[in-house]
Amino acid sequence: LVEPAKVLFLNNAINHGVFTPIGTEQAMEMGKSILFMIESNPGPGLGLLLAYCVAGKGETRSSAGAAAIIQFVGGIHEIYFPYVLMNPIVILGPMIGNIVGIFTLSALGGGLAAAASPGSIIAEMLMTPRGGYLANIAGIGIAAVVSFLISVFLLKFFGKDASLEEAQAQVAASKAASKGQAVPAASAGASVSAKDVRKIVFACDAGMGSSAMGATMVRNKLKDAGITDIEVIHFPVGEIPGDCQIVVTHHELSGRAAQRAPQARIIPIKNFMGAPEYNTLVQELLDARKGGSAPAPAAAEEAPAAAEHPILLEKKNIVLNCKPVSPEEAIKAVGKRMVESGYVEESYIQGMLDREASFSVAIGSHVAIPHGTEESRKAIKKTGLIVMTYPEGIQWGDELVRLVVGIASTGEDHLGILGKIVEVAETEEDTDKLVDDATVDQLYKLLNGLE
Known part of the structure:
Protein backbone atom coordinates (compact mmCIF):
# COMPACT_ATOMS: atom_id res chain seq x y z
CA LEU A 1 0.00 0.00 0.00
CA LYS A 179 9.22 14.49 4.20
CA GLY A 180 12.22 12.48 5.33
CA GLN A 181 10.69 11.83 8.75
CA ALA A 182 10.68 8.59 10.69
CA VAL A 183 7.86 6.31 9.66
CA PRO A 184 5.49 5.63 12.59
CA ALA A 185 4.85 2.00 13.44
CA ALA A 186 1.36 0.68 12.79
CA SER A 187 -0.66 0.65 15.97
CA ALA A 188 -1.50 -2.79 17.32
CA GLY A 189 -2.49 -1.69 20.77
CA ALA A 190 -0.25 -2.07 23.81
CA SER A 191 2.77 -4.35 23.99
CA VAL A 192 1.83 -7.34 26.15
CA SER A 193 4.07 -10.21 27.20
CA ALA A 194 2.57 -13.60 26.40
CA LYS A 195 3.57 -14.78 29.89
CA ASP A 196 1.29 -12.15 31.46
CA VAL A 197 -1.86 -13.03 29.51
CA ARG A 198 -4.71 -14.09 31.80
CA LYS A 199 -7.76 -12.77 29.95
CA ILE A 200 -8.55 -12.75 26.21
CA VAL A 201 -11.61 -10.91 24.95
CA PHE A 202 -13.31 -11.53 21.63
CA ALA A 203 -15.19 -8.42 20.57
CA CYS A 204 -17.74 -7.85 17.82
CA ASP A 205 -20.45 -5.28 17.22
CA ALA A 206 -23.15 -6.87 19.38
CA GLY A 207 -21.17 -9.51 21.28
CA MET A 208 -23.88 -12.08 20.55
CA GLY A 209 -22.73 -14.36 17.73
CA SER A 210 -19.45 -14.13 15.85
CA SER A 211 -17.34 -13.14 18.85
CA ALA A 212 -18.90 -15.91 20.92
CA MET A 213 -17.98 -18.50 18.30
CA GLY A 214 -14.45 -17.18 18.00
CA ALA A 215 -14.07 -17.28 21.77
CA THR A 216 -15.30 -20.87 21.82
CA MET A 217 -12.80 -21.90 19.16
CA VAL A 218 -9.82 -20.39 21.00
CA ARG A 219 -11.05 -21.71 24.36
CA ASN A 220 -11.10 -25.21 22.87
CA LYS A 221 -7.66 -24.79 21.31
CA LEU A 222 -6.19 -23.58 24.60
CA LYS A 223 -7.74 -26.55 26.40
CA ASP A 224 -6.29 -28.97 23.82
CA ALA A 225 -2.89 -27.33 24.33
CA GLY A 226 -3.17 -27.83 28.10
CA ILE A 227 -3.51 -24.12 28.90
CA THR A 228 -6.25 -23.70 31.50
CA ASP A 229 -5.22 -20.51 33.32
CA ILE A 230 -6.46 -18.08 30.63
CA GLU A 231 -10.05 -16.81 30.62
CA VAL A 232 -11.55 -16.38 27.13
CA ILE A 233 -14.73 -14.30 27.01
CA HIS A 234 -16.75 -12.28 24.49
CA PHE A 235 -18.18 -8.75 24.65
CA PRO A 236 -19.56 -6.02 22.40
CA VAL A 237 -16.67 -3.83 21.26
CA GLY A 238 -18.07 -0.91 23.26
CA GLU A 239 -18.01 -2.92 26.51
CA ILE A 240 -14.54 -4.51 26.49
CA PRO A 241 -13.42 -4.90 30.13
CA GLY A 242 -10.35 -2.95 31.20
CA ASP A 243 -8.50 -5.90 32.75
CA CYS A 244 -7.94 -7.93 29.58
CA GLN A 245 -4.51 -8.30 27.98
CA ILE A 246 -5.55 -9.35 24.46
CA VAL A 247 -8.53 -8.33 22.32
CA VAL A 248 -9.36 -10.31 19.18
CA THR A 249 -11.74 -8.47 16.87
CA HIS A 250 -12.75 -7.91 13.27
CA HIS A 251 -10.15 -5.74 11.57
CA GLU A 252 -12.70 -2.99 10.88
CA LEU A 253 -13.37 -2.74 14.63
CA SER A 254 -9.71 -2.71 15.68
CA GLY A 255 -9.62 1.10 16.01
CA ARG A 256 -12.62 1.15 18.35
CA ALA A 257 -11.18 -1.76 20.30
CA ALA A 258 -7.86 0.05 20.79
CA GLN A 259 -9.68 3.13 22.07
CA ARG A 260 -11.78 1.07 24.46
CA ALA A 261 -8.87 -1.08 25.73
CA PRO A 262 -5.62 0.91 25.33
CA GLN A 263 -3.88 -1.44 27.77
CA ALA A 264 -4.49 -4.48 25.55
CA ARG A 265 -2.84 -5.95 22.50
CA ILE A 266 -5.25 -5.90 19.55
CA ILE A 267 -5.34 -8.86 17.16
CA PRO A 268 -7.38 -7.96 14.03
CA ILE A 269 -8.89 -10.83 12.05
CA LYS A 270 -10.93 -11.25 8.87
CA ASN A 271 -13.24 -14.09 9.95
CA PHE A 272 -14.17 -15.34 13.39
CA MET A 273 -14.41 -18.96 12.21
CA GLY A 274 -11.06 -20.61 11.68
CA ALA A 275 -8.91 -17.47 11.54
CA PRO A 276 -5.23 -18.48 11.09
CA GLU A 277 -4.33 -16.02 13.85
CA TYR A 278 -5.90 -18.39 16.41
CA ASN A 279 -3.26 -21.10 16.00
CA THR A 280 -0.49 -18.50 16.01
CA LEU A 281 -1.80 -17.01 19.26
CA VAL A 282 -2.18 -20.37 21.00
CA GLN A 283 1.33 -21.42 19.95
CA GLU A 284 2.73 -18.11 21.23
CA LEU A 285 1.03 -18.59 24.59
CA LEU A 286 2.18 -22.21 24.78
CA ASP A 287 5.79 -21.28 24.01
CA ALA A 288 5.69 -18.57 26.70
CA ARG A 289 4.51 -21.05 29.30
CA LYS A 290 7.17 -23.58 28.36
CA GLY A 291 9.81 -20.90 28.80
CA GLY A 292 8.74 -19.88 32.32
CA SER A 293 6.62 -20.76 35.27
CA ALA A 294 2.87 -20.45 34.86
CA PRO A 295 0.18 -20.51 37.53
CA ALA A 296 -1.24 -23.85 38.46
CA PRO A 297 -4.03 -24.88 36.09
CA ALA A 298 -7.49 -24.01 37.29
CA ALA A 299 -9.75 -26.89 38.13
CA ALA A 300 -11.90 -27.74 35.18
CA GLU A 301 -15.60 -27.20 35.73
CA GLU A 302 -17.81 -30.15 35.04
CA ALA A 303 -20.19 -29.51 32.18
CA PRO A 304 -23.83 -29.72 33.20
CA ALA A 305 -25.85 -32.61 31.92
CA ALA A 306 -27.56 -32.13 28.58
CA ALA A 307 -30.96 -32.33 30.22
CA GLU A 308 -30.21 -29.19 32.24
CA HIS A 309 -29.92 -27.11 29.06
CA PRO A 310 -33.09 -25.57 27.66
CA ILE A 311 -34.09 -26.69 24.19
CA LEU A 312 -33.43 -23.53 22.16
CA LEU A 313 -33.62 -25.03 18.67
CA GLU A 314 -37.06 -26.39 17.83
CA LYS A 315 -37.54 -28.92 15.04
CA LYS A 316 -39.95 -26.58 13.25
CA ASN A 317 -37.13 -24.04 12.98
CA ILE A 318 -34.73 -26.37 11.20
CA VAL A 319 -35.28 -25.81 7.47
CA LEU A 320 -33.29 -27.92 5.02
CA ASN A 321 -32.52 -27.66 1.31
CA CYS A 322 -33.41 -23.99 0.86
CA LYS A 323 -33.02 -22.52 -2.61
CA PRO A 324 -30.27 -19.91 -3.13
CA VAL A 325 -31.33 -16.34 -2.34
CA SER A 326 -29.58 -13.06 -1.64
CA PRO A 327 -28.05 -12.49 1.83
CA GLU A 328 -30.78 -9.92 2.55
CA GLU A 329 -33.52 -12.41 1.66
CA ALA A 330 -31.88 -15.09 3.81
CA ILE A 331 -31.77 -12.70 6.78
CA LYS A 332 -35.41 -11.75 6.28
CA ALA A 333 -36.40 -15.44 6.10
CA VAL A 334 -34.63 -16.10 9.40
CA GLY A 335 -36.22 -13.02 10.96
CA LYS A 336 -39.70 -14.00 9.82
CA ARG A 337 -39.38 -17.38 11.53
CA MET A 338 -38.12 -15.69 14.70
CA VAL A 339 -41.19 -13.43 14.75
CA GLU A 340 -43.55 -16.36 14.07
CA SER A 341 -41.92 -18.38 16.88
CA GLY A 342 -42.37 -15.53 19.35
CA TYR A 343 -38.64 -14.96 19.86
CA VAL A 344 -38.55 -11.35 18.71
CA GLU A 345 -40.60 -8.37 17.70
CA GLU A 346 -40.67 -7.50 14.01
CA SER A 347 -38.28 -4.57 14.51
CA TYR A 348 -35.51 -7.09 15.24
CA ILE A 349 -35.40 -7.96 11.54
CA GLN A 350 -34.25 -4.44 10.72
CA GLY A 351 -31.63 -4.78 13.43
CA MET A 352 -30.36 -7.90 11.69
CA LEU A 353 -30.19 -6.08 8.36
CA ASP A 354 -28.39 -3.16 10.02
CA ARG A 355 -25.89 -5.58 11.53
CA GLU A 356 -25.18 -7.04 8.09
CA ALA A 357 -24.80 -3.56 6.59
CA SER A 358 -22.19 -2.70 9.21
CA PHE A 359 -20.28 -5.97 9.33
CA SER A 360 -21.00 -9.13 7.42
CA VAL A 361 -22.42 -11.99 9.47
CA ALA A 362 -20.73 -14.48 7.15
CA ILE A 363 -17.98 -15.63 9.51
CA GLY A 364 -16.11 -18.16 7.38
CA SER A 365 -16.27 -21.96 7.02
CA HIS A 366 -19.42 -21.52 4.86
CA VAL A 367 -21.37 -20.33 7.93
CA ALA A 368 -23.41 -17.15 8.50
CA ILE A 369 -25.00 -16.20 11.82
CA PRO A 370 -27.59 -13.43 11.31
CA HIS A 371 -28.28 -11.51 14.52
CA GLY A 372 -29.23 -8.00 15.51
CA THR A 373 -27.26 -5.00 16.62
CA GLU A 374 -26.73 -4.16 20.29
CA GLU A 375 -29.50 -1.54 20.01
CA SER A 376 -31.99 -4.08 18.64
CA ARG A 377 -31.64 -6.48 21.57
CA LYS A 378 -34.55 -4.73 23.28
CA ALA A 379 -36.78 -6.30 20.60
CA ILE A 380 -35.89 -9.84 21.77
CA LYS A 381 -38.64 -11.55 23.76
CA LYS A 382 -36.83 -14.81 24.51
CA THR A 383 -33.80 -16.76 23.34
CA GLY A 384 -34.23 -18.86 20.22
CA LEU A 385 -32.40 -20.04 17.12
CA ILE A 386 -33.20 -20.75 13.50
CA VAL A 387 -31.15 -23.10 11.31
CA MET A 388 -31.44 -23.10 7.51
CA THR A 389 -29.29 -25.05 5.06
CA TYR A 390 -28.51 -23.91 1.51
CA PRO A 391 -26.86 -26.86 -0.28
CA GLU A 392 -26.25 -24.82 -3.46
CA GLY A 393 -24.75 -22.00 -1.42
CA ILE A 394 -25.34 -18.26 -1.11
CA GLN A 395 -22.76 -15.78 -2.38
CA TRP A 396 -22.45 -13.65 0.74
CA GLY A 397 -20.04 -10.86 -0.15
CA ASP A 398 -16.68 -12.58 -0.60
CA GLU A 399 -17.88 -15.70 1.23
CA LEU A 400 -19.88 -18.75 0.18
CA VAL A 401 -22.49 -19.64 2.82
CA ARG A 402 -24.27 -23.02 3.09
CA LEU A 403 -25.34 -22.98 6.75
CA VAL A 404 -27.32 -20.06 8.18
CA VAL A 405 -27.90 -19.89 11.94
CA GLY A 406 -30.10 -17.05 13.15
CA ILE A 407 -29.68 -15.94 16.76
CA ALA A 408 -31.87 -14.02 19.19
CA SER A 409 -30.53 -14.13 22.73
CA THR A 410 -31.45 -12.43 25.98
CA GLY A 411 -28.42 -13.86 27.76
CA GLU A 412 -25.83 -16.59 27.36
CA ASP A 413 -28.12 -19.59 26.86
CA HIS A 414 -27.31 -19.82 23.16
CA LEU A 415 -23.58 -20.35 23.70
CA GLY A 416 -23.99 -24.10 24.03
CA ILE A 417 -25.41 -24.37 20.52
CA LEU A 418 -22.76 -22.02 19.14
CA GLY A 419 -20.15 -24.24 20.73
CA LYS A 420 -21.66 -27.26 19.00
CA ILE A 421 -21.58 -25.42 15.67
CA VAL A 422 -17.89 -24.65 16.23
CA GLU A 423 -17.26 -28.36 16.81
CA VAL A 424 -19.10 -29.59 13.72
CA ALA A 425 -18.39 -26.71 11.32
CA GLU A 426 -14.84 -25.65 12.12
CA THR A 427 -13.73 -25.93 8.48
CA GLU A 428 -15.45 -25.51 5.13
CA GLU A 429 -15.21 -29.26 4.61
CA ASP A 430 -16.91 -29.92 7.98
CA THR A 431 -19.78 -27.57 7.11
CA ASP A 432 -20.21 -29.04 3.64
CA LYS A 433 -20.47 -32.57 5.05
CA LEU A 434 -22.91 -31.41 7.74
CA VAL A 435 -25.16 -29.70 5.18
CA ASP A 436 -25.00 -32.53 2.64
CA ASP A 437 -25.88 -35.22 5.22
CA ALA A 438 -28.25 -33.21 7.40
CA THR A 439 -31.64 -34.40 8.61
CA VAL A 440 -33.94 -32.48 10.92
CA ASP A 441 -33.65 -35.09 13.69
CA GLN A 442 -29.88 -35.20 13.41
CA LEU A 443 -29.44 -31.42 13.64
CA TYR A 444 -32.01 -31.19 16.45
CA LYS A 445 -30.15 -33.71 18.61
CA LEU A 446 -26.66 -32.56 17.61
CA LEU A 447 -27.06 -28.82 18.16
CA ASN A 448 -29.20 -29.15 21.29
CA GLY A 449 -26.55 -31.38 22.84
CA LEU A 450 -28.84 -34.41 23.05
CA GLU A 451 -26.31 -36.87 21.62
Missing part, protein backbone atom coordinates in the same frame (compact mmCIF):
# COMPACT_ATOMS: atom_id res chain seq x y z
CA VAL A 2 2.89 2.38 0.67
CA GLU A 3 3.91 2.66 -2.97
CA PRO A 4 0.49 3.84 -4.26
CA ALA A 5 0.45 6.38 -1.43
CA LYS A 6 3.82 7.71 -2.55
CA VAL A 7 2.42 8.10 -6.05
CA LEU A 8 -0.47 10.19 -4.72
CA PHE A 9 1.85 12.47 -2.77
CA LEU A 10 4.24 12.74 -5.74
CA ASN A 11 1.31 13.69 -7.96
CA ASN A 12 0.41 16.48 -5.52
CA ALA A 13 3.99 17.71 -5.50
CA ILE A 14 4.15 17.78 -9.30
CA ASN A 15 0.87 19.68 -9.53
CA HIS A 16 1.98 22.31 -7.04
CA GLY A 17 5.52 22.52 -8.39
CA VAL A 18 4.76 22.59 -12.12
CA PHE A 19 1.15 23.48 -12.89
CA THR A 20 0.86 26.36 -10.44
CA PRO A 21 3.80 28.40 -11.82
CA ILE A 22 2.74 27.82 -15.44
CA GLY A 23 -0.90 28.53 -14.55
CA THR A 24 0.10 31.79 -12.88
CA GLU A 25 1.88 32.90 -16.04
CA GLN A 26 -1.16 32.03 -18.17
CA ALA A 27 -3.53 33.83 -15.80
CA MET A 28 -1.43 36.99 -16.03
CA GLU A 29 -1.77 36.91 -19.80
CA MET A 30 -5.33 35.56 -20.26
CA GLY A 31 -7.04 36.24 -16.93
CA LYS A 32 -7.49 32.53 -16.12
CA SER A 33 -5.88 29.11 -16.48
CA ILE A 34 -7.30 25.61 -16.61
CA LEU A 35 -4.07 24.30 -15.04
CA PHE A 36 -5.18 25.53 -11.62
CA MET A 37 -8.05 23.00 -11.72
CA ILE A 38 -6.09 19.88 -12.68
CA GLU A 39 -5.20 19.14 -9.07
CA SER A 40 -7.70 21.25 -7.15
CA ASN A 41 -10.90 20.00 -8.84
CA PRO A 42 -12.85 18.43 -5.93
CA GLY A 43 -15.18 16.51 -8.25
CA PRO A 44 -13.14 13.29 -8.77
CA GLY A 45 -12.53 12.79 -5.05
CA LEU A 46 -16.17 13.52 -4.26
CA GLY A 47 -17.29 10.87 -6.76
CA LEU A 48 -14.99 8.26 -5.22
CA LEU A 49 -16.18 8.91 -1.66
CA LEU A 50 -19.84 8.87 -2.69
CA ALA A 51 -19.18 5.52 -4.39
CA TYR A 52 -17.98 4.14 -1.05
CA CYS A 53 -21.22 5.43 0.52
CA VAL A 54 -23.11 3.21 -1.93
CA ALA A 55 -20.85 0.19 -2.45
CA GLY A 56 -18.54 0.26 0.55
CA LYS A 57 -18.79 -1.96 3.63
CA GLY A 58 -18.86 -1.48 7.37
CA GLU A 59 -16.82 1.33 8.86
CA THR A 60 -15.61 2.34 5.40
CA ARG A 61 -19.15 2.93 4.17
CA SER A 62 -20.29 4.77 7.30
CA SER A 63 -17.27 7.11 7.30
CA ALA A 64 -17.27 7.96 3.59
CA GLY A 65 -20.15 10.48 3.82
CA ALA A 66 -18.37 12.66 6.37
CA ALA A 67 -15.13 12.33 4.39
CA ALA A 68 -16.94 13.51 1.24
CA ILE A 69 -18.12 16.69 3.00
CA ILE A 70 -14.63 17.38 4.35
CA GLN A 71 -13.09 16.82 0.93
CA PHE A 72 -15.63 18.80 -1.11
CA VAL A 73 -16.30 21.70 1.26
CA GLY A 74 -13.06 21.71 3.24
CA GLY A 75 -10.77 20.99 0.30
CA ILE A 76 -8.73 18.33 2.15
CA HIS A 77 -8.06 15.99 -0.76
CA GLU A 78 -5.76 13.72 1.24
CA ILE A 79 -8.78 12.39 3.11
CA TYR A 80 -9.72 10.14 0.19
CA PHE A 81 -6.20 8.64 -0.19
CA PRO A 82 -6.90 5.78 2.30
CA TYR A 83 -10.02 4.86 0.33
CA VAL A 84 -7.87 4.48 -2.78
CA LEU A 85 -5.28 2.42 -0.91
CA MET A 86 -7.88 -0.06 0.36
CA ASN A 87 -8.78 -0.89 -3.25
CA PRO A 88 -6.06 0.55 -5.52
CA ILE A 89 -8.03 -0.29 -8.67
CA VAL A 90 -10.59 2.42 -7.81
CA ILE A 91 -7.99 5.09 -8.58
CA LEU A 92 -9.22 4.68 -12.16
CA GLY A 93 -12.46 6.42 -11.15
CA PRO A 94 -10.92 9.74 -10.07
CA MET A 95 -8.36 9.55 -12.89
CA ILE A 96 -10.92 9.15 -15.64
CA GLY A 97 -13.25 11.59 -13.90
CA ASN A 98 -10.49 14.20 -13.89
CA ILE A 99 -9.74 13.59 -17.57
CA VAL A 100 -13.39 14.05 -18.50
CA GLY A 101 -13.58 17.10 -16.23
CA ILE A 102 -10.56 18.69 -17.92
CA PHE A 103 -12.05 18.00 -21.34
CA THR A 104 -15.30 19.67 -20.22
CA LEU A 105 -13.45 22.69 -18.84
CA SER A 106 -11.45 22.98 -22.03
CA ALA A 107 -14.55 22.73 -24.24
CA LEU A 108 -16.49 25.31 -22.22
CA GLY A 109 -13.59 27.65 -21.57
CA GLY A 110 -13.30 27.09 -17.82
CA GLY A 111 -10.42 27.96 -15.54
CA LEU A 112 -9.43 29.91 -12.43
CA ALA A 113 -7.88 33.33 -12.00
CA ALA A 114 -5.46 32.01 -9.37
CA ALA A 115 -4.62 28.83 -7.53
CA ALA A 116 -7.44 27.50 -5.32
CA SER A 117 -6.03 26.53 -1.96
CA PRO A 118 -7.41 24.47 -0.37
CA GLY A 119 -9.09 22.72 -3.30
CA SER A 120 -12.63 23.11 -2.01
CA ILE A 121 -15.76 24.07 -3.91
CA ILE A 122 -15.72 27.38 -1.99
CA ALA A 123 -12.17 28.22 -3.07
CA GLU A 124 -12.94 27.14 -6.63
CA MET A 125 -15.88 29.53 -6.82
CA LEU A 126 -13.93 32.39 -5.23
CA MET A 127 -11.17 32.00 -7.83
CA THR A 128 -13.58 31.69 -10.77
CA PRO A 129 -13.47 34.77 -13.02
CA ARG A 130 -16.69 36.51 -14.00
CA GLY A 131 -18.53 34.58 -16.68
CA GLY A 132 -16.78 31.30 -15.88
CA TYR A 133 -19.11 29.81 -13.27
CA LEU A 134 -21.11 27.60 -15.63
CA ALA A 135 -17.99 26.08 -17.19
CA ASN A 136 -16.28 25.43 -13.85
CA ILE A 137 -19.36 23.98 -12.18
CA ALA A 138 -19.90 21.72 -15.20
CA GLY A 139 -16.27 20.57 -15.07
CA ILE A 140 -16.51 19.77 -11.36
CA GLY A 141 -19.95 18.13 -11.59
CA ILE A 142 -19.19 15.95 -14.60
CA ALA A 143 -15.88 14.85 -13.07
CA ALA A 144 -17.75 13.82 -9.92
CA VAL A 145 -20.42 11.87 -11.81
CA VAL A 146 -17.90 9.98 -13.97
CA SER A 147 -15.69 9.21 -10.97
CA PHE A 148 -18.74 7.99 -9.00
CA LEU A 149 -20.05 5.68 -11.72
CA ILE A 150 -16.68 4.08 -12.45
CA SER A 151 -15.80 3.73 -8.76
CA VAL A 152 -19.14 2.09 -7.90
CA PHE A 153 -18.64 -0.43 -10.70
CA LEU A 154 -15.10 -1.23 -9.59
CA LEU A 155 -16.09 -1.57 -5.93
CA LYS A 156 -19.02 -3.87 -6.68
CA PHE A 157 -17.06 -6.23 -8.94
CA PHE A 158 -13.46 -5.91 -7.79
CA GLY A 159 -13.64 -4.29 -4.34
CA LYS A 160 -12.39 -6.14 -1.30
CA ASP A 161 -13.03 -5.80 2.42
CA ALA A 162 -10.06 -3.90 3.84
CA SER A 163 -9.17 -1.95 6.95
CA LEU A 164 -9.63 1.81 6.79
CA GLU A 165 -7.45 2.21 9.87
CA GLU A 166 -4.57 0.30 8.24
CA ALA A 167 -4.89 2.36 5.06
CA GLN A 168 -4.83 5.59 7.09
CA ALA A 169 -1.67 4.37 8.83
CA GLN A 170 -0.10 3.68 5.44
CA VAL A 171 -0.94 7.20 4.27
CA ALA A 172 0.63 8.64 7.42
CA ALA A 173 3.73 6.49 6.87
CA SER A 174 4.06 7.57 3.24
CA LYS A 175 3.56 11.22 4.14
CA ALA A 176 6.25 11.00 6.78
CA ALA A 177 8.61 9.21 4.40
CA SER A 178 8.06 11.84 1.69
